[in-house]
Amino acid sequence: MAAYKYIGKDIPRVDGPVKATGKAVYTVDVKLPGMLYGKFLRSPHPHARILKIDTAKAEKFPGVHDVLTGQDLHDVRYAFVDTPRYPADEQPLAVDKVRYIGDEVAVVVADSEAIAEKALMLIEVEYEILPAVFTAEKAMEPDAPVIHDEQVKGKSFWEDWGVAQGKKGRATKYDDTPKVNNLSGRTFVSFGDVEQGFLKSDYIREDSFSLKATAHCQMEPHAAVASYDHVTQKLNVWLSTMGVFLKRYFLSKTLNIPPSKIRVHHTYVGGAFGGKIDLFPYEFCAAYLSIKLGRPVKIELDREEVFMTTRQRHPLTVNIKSGVKKNGKILAQDIKVIADNGGYRGSGPVVIFLCHGFSFPIYDVPNYRYEGFSIYTNNSIRGPQRGHGAPQIRFSIDSHIDLIARDLGLDPVQMMLKNVRHEGDVLPNGDRLDSCGLTEGLHGAANAIGWNTKRNQSKNGSKNERLKRGVGISLCAMFSGAMYYPFASAAIVKLHDDGSATLFTGAQDIGQGSYTTLSQVLAEELGVDLQDIHVVAGDTELCPIDLGSFLSATALVTGNAVKLAAADAKRQLLECALEILEVDSIEKLDTESKKIFLKKDPQKSITFSQAIQASVFKRNGDPIVGKGSYKGYPRTDRYPSLAKAKGLFTGAYGFAAQAAEVEIDTLTGEVRLVKAVTYHDCGYPLNKNIVEGQLHGCVSMGAGQTLSEEVFLENGQMFNPSFLSYRLPLSLDTPESVEGLVNTIEPSGPFGAKEVGEGAVAGILGAIANAVHDAIGVRIKELPITPEKILRALGKI
Amino acid sequence: MHLPDIVYLSPNKTTEALEVIEDCGNSCSVIAGGTDLMVALKQRLQTPKYLIGLENIPEFKKIEEKDESIRLGPMNTLDEISSSDLIKTKLPALSQAAREVGSPLLRSQATIGGNVCLNTRCRFYNQSQFWRSTREKCYKAGGSYCHVTKQKEKCNAAFVADLVPVLIAYGANIKLAGLAGEKMLSLKEFYTGDSCFPNQILNGDRVILTEIDIPIPKNNIRSVYKKFRFRRSIDFPLVGVAVSLDLDENNRCRDINILLTGVGSAPVEIKKAKKELLGQRWDDELVSSVASLASQEIRPLKTNLVSPRYTREIASLKIKEALQEAGGKNGKNY
Amino acid sequence: MERTIEFVLNGETKKVTVNDNQTLLEVLREKLDLTGTKKGCNQGECGACTVLLDGKPINSCLTLAVRIEGRSIMTIEGVAGKESLDPVQETFNEKGAIQCGFCTPGMVLTTKALLAENSNPTSAEIKEAISGNICRCSGYIKIIEAIQSLAEEQEVM
Structure with missing residues (x-):
C-alpha cells in the first residue's frame, strides 16, 4: 500500500476548533440589520378544501409587514422529483386544498417572531373538511379519497437542464401498471425468469415486514435567511442545507430569476441526514418576501414544525418471496414494496427505486422481480433519510434470509457467503463492482461478534433465566454518488504567494467531515501541509458546482474533483520549476511541504513560493489556479429511470457487514444493544477517525430505528413531535462498538475511497432483529421492536 | 414558540408572595424551578398575567x-x-x-x-397550541371531552x-x-x-x-423506589413504585406502604395488597403473589407506547422488585 | 415588562435590559449576540442550549432571564482562553467527538461541570452526566471516549 502523508491519517477536523468554541455560524445564527421574521399558519386538518382565508386582521396587527396566502403564489410548483412522468406537485402555500396536518396555509412576516406568532392567530380560514386516508393500503383502494385530483404538467426541472434521458423505451412489462388509487410512483424491474426460478427451487418462503416512519432529528432546526438587494438585483440566501447548488436551482426556477442572480452563502449545517435536500416552503417564502419587501427575512422552524412538516423516513411494507436450493443458494426472488409518501410525492418514486438499488447489489439472484409503489396519504411528507430505502429493504431481506437459513438448518453467515456478489461482478443494470468487500466483511463481522461461540446460546442453555443474549448479522450497500442535478462536482485550488492553498468547493460540511477529508486529498496530491490549506465551501458565488452532500457523493465525486484540481495546480507549479531546476520533464520532479524537488536529488529544490513568483514574473503572470471536475457517474450521461430502474446507478458501491449482540430482559421485554460490529468497505479510508464517526452515527440511528424510534401517527397527526416523546438514542443507550476495515481499493475513488456515510445505517436493523431471534426464538417483523412486542411474542402478556 | 407576555414578581417573603397571589387572583402562576411550567407557558397550556417566582425566599x-x-x-x-x-x-x-x-x-x-x-400529563394535552387546535378541547384544556377514553366522563391525565x-x-x-x-x-x-x-x-x-x-424512619423500616422508563434519562416514568416496609423481629410484616406513580390521576396507594401482607411472614412466594395482586388495583391507560396490559405487567414486576429489595436485608429469606 | 438585570457573564459583570417573558437563551442569542448557545428544541429536551449557572449545567431555554439577576453564567464563548482552546475543547476535537457541532457547545459545558465535580468519572458516570444532551451525529461514542481521556489526564496530573 502506498505510503501517504495525510491520506488515511486520523487528522482532527479542520472545523473542530470553530465548532468547539461556538464560533461556527449556522443558518439559525445569521442576523442581518433590519431583518424581519416569518411564521406559518398551518392546516389543522389532514385533508380539506380551503373555502376562504381572511387575513385582514393579521395584516393590521402592529409590527406585521405582510401576509401571504396561496392566492399570491398560485402558479409556483416544485418537488424533489420533477420529471415528465412525475410532475411537481408541491406549492409553497396551499392553493385549493390542504393535504396533511401542518400543510402551509399562510405566512406572516413581522418585526419579530413573537409578533408573527400572535398575528397568525388572527387569520381566519374556512375549510370544507374532506374524507382523509392514512395508510397506503387503504389509499390504494378504489373508493379511497383522491388526494391529488390532477397532476399539473409543466416543463420539468430535470428536462429543463437538458440532460439526456434516453430514447422512448421499448414496451416493457412496466406498462402493465395496475390501477390503484393515489399512486405517486411505481418501479418495476425484473431479470431472469422468476417463475422458472421458483420451479427449480428446493424451498420457497414468503415473508412480510413493515417499518414505521422515523424522524431525522437534526439538532439544528430548519431555517432560512434571505436578503434581496434591489440595486444589484441579487438575492442572498443562507440555508441549512446539504446542497447549495440544488437549492439555488430550485429557487431560481420557482422565483423565476436566473441562477446567477442568487447567491447561497456558506453556513455550517447542524445535521442533515437527508432531511435538508428538498426545497421547503419556508425557504421559498423567505426569498419571495425579501424580494417583495426589500428587507432581510428569516424563517426558522420550531422543533414541532421540524418533526411534522419537513420530512420523515417512509413507512414501508415489504413482501419477499424467495426460492432457494437446499444448500442455501438463492434461485429466485420476488419483492413487493409499498411506501407511504404522505400528502405530497416527496421522494416516493425515489425510495421505491432505491429499495431495488440497495437490494440487488448484495446477493447474486439470477431470477429477480421487484415492484415498488409509492402512495399518497394524508400523512406528513416523506423524503430522503440517511440510507433512503436501504434500512427498510435491508432489514426485510436479511430478516428473511435469516429465517430461510433457520428453516434449512444452515448457518446464516454461510448462506450469505454463498450468495454475495464479488469484485468484478457486473450488475444486471450494467454497474460494475470494481471493489466489493462483502465476503471479507462478513468474515470480519462474524469473527468480531463471536459468531461461532455466541450463537445459539439460549438453545444451549444459558445460565441467566431473565436476561437472554443473542447475535445476528446483516449486509448493506450504498451508492457513492449518482447522476442527479447538478450532475458533477468541480473544485478550484488557488495558490497564494507563500505557497499555501485555498480550496474552493461547493460541497457542504454537514457534519460528515468533508472539509477535513477534502483538505487531506488536496494536501496529499499537491504536496502542502494541512495547516497550509484554507477551505472556502458551500457558497454558490465563490465555489464551482457540486453535487451536494447527499447520495454519499462527497468522498468519491467531490474528492476526485479536488484531487484533479490539486494535480492541475501541481502540474503548473512543476512546469514553472522546470527552468529553475534545470530539468526537462516534470516527471522528474515531485512536491512535499510546499517544496518542489528533484526525485533523484531531493536536496535540489525550490519553494512553491519561488515557483509562483517565477510564474508571475517570468511567464504569463499566472498566479496558479488549478481546477478539476468529476461527473456524478462518468460512464453515463443520463440519470437512471426511476420507473424502470434502467440505466447506470452509481460508479461505486460502498458495502458493509454488520453484526449485533443483544441482551433481552425477558421480564420487561427491553432489548439492549450490547455490541455493534461494522465491517465497512469504504474503499481506502481517507480518515479513520472520520470514518469511525460516520459508522457510529449510522449504528446509533439504525439501532434507534430498530428498537425505539417511531413517529406515532393517529389520523395523520403526529403525537410525538418532541425529543421527550420521539425516543431517539441517548448517551445511556450507547453500545460497545467495533469498527473493522475491509481493505479494498476503489479504482475510481480518490486514493481508493468511496462511500461511508449512509450504508451502515441499514445493516444494523436486520442484525438486531436476527439477534433477537437468536436470543429468544421469536421473530419480530414489524419495527420498532418494542418491549411490548417482545413480551407479546413470548406469550407473557 | 415564545412565552406569553407576563409580569414577573419575585417576593422575598412568604407573606409577600401570598399577598401578591391574593391580588392577582386567578391570573397568576407560581413558578419554582420552571422546568415543567416554562414548557406549559410556551404551549399556552397556561396563560397567566403574573408569574411569581419563589427563589428569593431564603x-x-x-x-x-x-x-x-x-x-x-x-x-x-x-x-x-x-x-x-x-x-x-x-x-x-x-x-x-x-x-x-x-x-x-x-x-x-x-x-x-x-x-x-407537578401537573398531570396527557399525550393529547401536553402539546402546542397549534397541535391542540386540530381537535375538540379536552377536559384539562377547559372542554368536556376526554380523547384518551373517547368519553365525556372525566379527565384521565x-x-x-x-x-x-x-x-x-x-x-x-x-x-x-x-x-x-x-x-x-x-x-x-x-x-x-x-x-x-x-x-x-x-x-x-x-x-x-x-x-x-x-x-425519619426508624431503623427497621426500609424504603425503596423502583422506576421504570424506556430511556433512562429525559423520560417521565411509565410506572414508579415506592415501598416502605416494617418487618418485625419474627420477619412478619408490621407495616407497609406501597405507592405508585404514572398509573392514575394521583399517586396510587395499593390497599388490598397491603391487607394481604400485614402480619404475614415475609417470603418470596408471598411477595410474588402480592405483587401480581397489587397490579390488579391499578387501571393504566393505553398510550402510544404501551397497552394497559403491558403497564400492568411492568407494575407487577416493579412492585415485586421493590418488595424484594425492601425486605432484603431484614427478611430472612433473602 | 422591561427591566435591567445585572449578572456575571463569562467572568465579567454585565447589565442588560430584558423583558420579563424572555428566556436566558433568547437574551444570550438575540440581545447579546452570543450565538454559541444553540436552540435545539426550546423545551428543555435536547441540551443544545446548555449554559453553566453558578457552575451547574442548565437548559437556558427553560430559564427566565430575569431570574439570573446576581448570578453567574458561563457560555461556550467563555470557555476558551484568548490564545488556546480549553482542554475539553481540545480533546473533543482531537478525539473526533465533534461532527455537525450543534450539540458541541452544550456538551463541552456539561463536560466541564462534570469534571469540576468529579475529576475521574467512570464510563457510567459520563454517560449519565451527558444524558440530557442529545447528539444525533456521533452515537455518543467518541464524546464518551473524549471525556474518558480527559479524566485519565486529570488523574495523571
Whole structure:
C-alpha cells in the first residue's frame, strides 16, 4: 500500500476548533440589520378544501409587514422529483386544498417572531373538511379519497437542464401498471425468469415486514435567511442545507430569476441526514418576501414544525418471496414494496427505486422481480433519510434470509457467503463492482461478534433465566454518488504567494467531515501541509458546482474533483520549476511541504513560493489556479429511470457487514444493544477517525430505528413531535462498538475511497432483529421492536 | 414558540408572595424551578398575567433535621436533594428518586416543590397550541371531552411525579401557607384525584407550599423506589413504585406502604395488597403473589407506547422488585 | 415588562435590559449576540442550549432571564482562553467527538461541570452526566471516549 502523508491519517477536523468554541455560524445564527421574521399558519386538518382565508386582521396587527396566502403564489410548483412522468406537485402555500396536518396555509412576516406568532392567530380560514386516508393500503383502494385530483404538467426541472434521458423505451412489462388509487410512483424491474426460478427451487418462503416512519432529528432546526438587494438585483440566501447548488436551482426556477442572480452563502449545517435536500416552503417564502419587501427575512422552524412538516423516513411494507436450493443458494426472488409518501410525492418514486438499488447489489439472484409503489396519504411528507430505502429493504431481506437459513438448518453467515456478489461482478443494470468487500466483511463481522461461540446460546442453555443474549448479522450497500442535478462536482485550488492553498468547493460540511477529508486529498496530491490549506465551501458565488452532500457523493465525486484540481495546480507549479531546476520533464520532479524537488536529488529544490513568483514574473503572470471536475457517474450521461430502474446507478458501491449482540430482559421485554460490529468497505479510508464517526452515527440511528424510534401517527397527526416523546438514542443507550476495515481499493475513488456515510445505517436493523431471534426464538417483523412486542411474542402478556 | 407576555414578581417573603397571589387572583402562576411550567407557558397550556417566582425566599432552600424529621424547603433542586448527605443517609429512597427524575440538566433546575405540585400529563394535552387546535378541547384544556377514553366522563391525565410516592411512603407532611395562616397536612391529602386539578393549589386554593416534613424512619423500616422508563434519562416514568416496609423481629410484616406513580390521576396507594401482607411472614412466594395482586388495583391507560396490559405487567414486576429489595436485608429469606 | 438585570457573564459583570417573558437563551442569542448557545428544541429536551449557572449545567431555554439577576453564567464563548482552546475543547476535537457541532457547545459545558465535580468519572458516570444532551451525529461514542481521556489526564496530573 502506498505510503501517504495525510491520506488515511486520523487528522482532527479542520472545523473542530470553530465548532468547539461556538464560533461556527449556522443558518439559525445569521442576523442581518433590519431583518424581519416569518411564521406559518398551518392546516389543522389532514385533508380539506380551503373555502376562504381572511387575513385582514393579521395584516393590521402592529409590527406585521405582510401576509401571504396561496392566492399570491398560485402558479409556483416544485418537488424533489420533477420529471415528465412525475410532475411537481408541491406549492409553497396551499392553493385549493390542504393535504396533511401542518400543510402551509399562510405566512406572516413581522418585526419579530413573537409578533408573527400572535398575528397568525388572527387569520381566519374556512375549510370544507374532506374524507382523509392514512395508510397506503387503504389509499390504494378504489373508493379511497383522491388526494391529488390532477397532476399539473409543466416543463420539468430535470428536462429543463437538458440532460439526456434516453430514447422512448421499448414496451416493457412496466406498462402493465395496475390501477390503484393515489399512486405517486411505481418501479418495476425484473431479470431472469422468476417463475422458472421458483420451479427449480428446493424451498420457497414468503415473508412480510413493515417499518414505521422515523424522524431525522437534526439538532439544528430548519431555517432560512434571505436578503434581496434591489440595486444589484441579487438575492442572498443562507440555508441549512446539504446542497447549495440544488437549492439555488430550485429557487431560481420557482422565483423565476436566473441562477446567477442568487447567491447561497456558506453556513455550517447542524445535521442533515437527508432531511435538508428538498426545497421547503419556508425557504421559498423567505426569498419571495425579501424580494417583495426589500428587507432581510428569516424563517426558522420550531422543533414541532421540524418533526411534522419537513420530512420523515417512509413507512414501508415489504413482501419477499424467495426460492432457494437446499444448500442455501438463492434461485429466485420476488419483492413487493409499498411506501407511504404522505400528502405530497416527496421522494416516493425515489425510495421505491432505491429499495431495488440497495437490494440487488448484495446477493447474486439470477431470477429477480421487484415492484415498488409509492402512495399518497394524508400523512406528513416523506423524503430522503440517511440510507433512503436501504434500512427498510435491508432489514426485510436479511430478516428473511435469516429465517430461510433457520428453516434449512444452515448457518446464516454461510448462506450469505454463498450468495454475495464479488469484485468484478457486473450488475444486471450494467454497474460494475470494481471493489466489493462483502465476503471479507462478513468474515470480519462474524469473527468480531463471536459468531461461532455466541450463537445459539439460549438453545444451549444459558445460565441467566431473565436476561437472554443473542447475535445476528446483516449486509448493506450504498451508492457513492449518482447522476442527479447538478450532475458533477468541480473544485478550484488557488495558490497564494507563500505557497499555501485555498480550496474552493461547493460541497457542504454537514457534519460528515468533508472539509477535513477534502483538505487531506488536496494536501496529499499537491504536496502542502494541512495547516497550509484554507477551505472556502458551500457558497454558490465563490465555489464551482457540486453535487451536494447527499447520495454519499462527497468522498468519491467531490474528492476526485479536488484531487484533479490539486494535480492541475501541481502540474503548473512543476512546469514553472522546470527552468529553475534545470530539468526537462516534470516527471522528474515531485512536491512535499510546499517544496518542489528533484526525485533523484531531493536536496535540489525550490519553494512553491519561488515557483509562483517565477510564474508571475517570468511567464504569463499566472498566479496558479488549478481546477478539476468529476461527473456524478462518468460512464453515463443520463440519470437512471426511476420507473424502470434502467440505466447506470452509481460508479461505486460502498458495502458493509454488520453484526449485533443483544441482551433481552425477558421480564420487561427491553432489548439492549450490547455490541455493534461494522465491517465497512469504504474503499481506502481517507480518515479513520472520520470514518469511525460516520459508522457510529449510522449504528446509533439504525439501532434507534430498530428498537425505539417511531413517529406515532393517529389520523395523520403526529403525537410525538418532541425529543421527550420521539425516543431517539441517548448517551445511556450507547453500545460497545467495533469498527473493522475491509481493505479494498476503489479504482475510481480518490486514493481508493468511496462511500461511508449512509450504508451502515441499514445493516444494523436486520442484525438486531436476527439477534433477537437468536436470543429468544421469536421473530419480530414489524419495527420498532418494542418491549411490548417482545413480551407479546413470548406469550407473557 | 415564545412565552406569553407576563409580569414577573419575585417576593422575598412568604407573606409577600401570598399577598401578591391574593391580588392577582386567578391570573397568576407560581413558578419554582420552571422546568415543567416554562414548557406549559410556551404551549399556552397556561396563560397567566403574573408569574411569581419563589427563589428569593431564603427559608425555601433549607434542608434540616429537627424533631426526628427532615424539613425541606420547596425550592431545593432535585440535584440538591439527591446529593445531600443528610438525605442520602436518612431518606435514601428519596435521594434515589430525585436522582432518577428527567435528565441531569433538568435536575439542576427542577425542585422538590415543583415535583410535589407537578401537573398531570396527557399525550393529547401536553402539546402546542397549534397541535391542540386540530381537535375538540379536552377536559384539562377547559372542554368536556376526554380523547384518551373517547368519553365525556372525566379527565384521565396521568400523575407522573417521581418523588411523591416516596414521600407519601415515608409519611411526609406538607405545610401550606395562605393569608389566613398555615396548615399542616399529610401529603396524601394534598392530591384531589381529579386529573384536571390534581392538587389543592392547582385546584384553586390560594396557598403556597412552604415546607415538606418527612419523619425519619426508624431503623427497621426500609424504603425503596423502583422506576421504570424506556430511556433512562429525559423520560417521565411509565410506572414508579415506592415501598416502605416494617418487618418485625419474627420477619412478619408490621407495616407497609406501597405507592405508585404514572398509573392514575394521583399517586396510587395499593390497599388490598397491603391487607394481604400485614402480619404475614415475609417470603418470596408471598411477595410474588402480592405483587401480581397489587397490579390488579391499578387501571393504566393505553398510550402510544404501551397497552394497559403491558403497564400492568411492568407494575407487577416493579412492585415485586421493590418488595424484594425492601425486605432484603431484614427478611430472612433473602 | 422591561427591566435591567445585572449578572456575571463569562467572568465579567454585565447589565442588560430584558423583558420579563424572555428566556436566558433568547437574551444570550438575540440581545447579546452570543450565538454559541444553540436552540435545539426550546423545551428543555435536547441540551443544545446548555449554559453553566453558578457552575451547574442548565437548559437556558427553560430559564427566565430575569431570574439570573446576581448570578453567574458561563457560555461556550467563555470557555476558551484568548490564545488556546480549553482542554475539553481540545480533546473533543482531537478525539473526533465533534461532527455537525450543534450539540458541541452544550456538551463541552456539561463536560466541564462534570469534571469540576468529579475529576475521574467512570464510563457510567459520563454517560449519565451527558444524558440530557442529545447528539444525533456521533452515537455518543467518541464524546464518551473524549471525556474518558480527559479524566485519565486529570488523574495523571
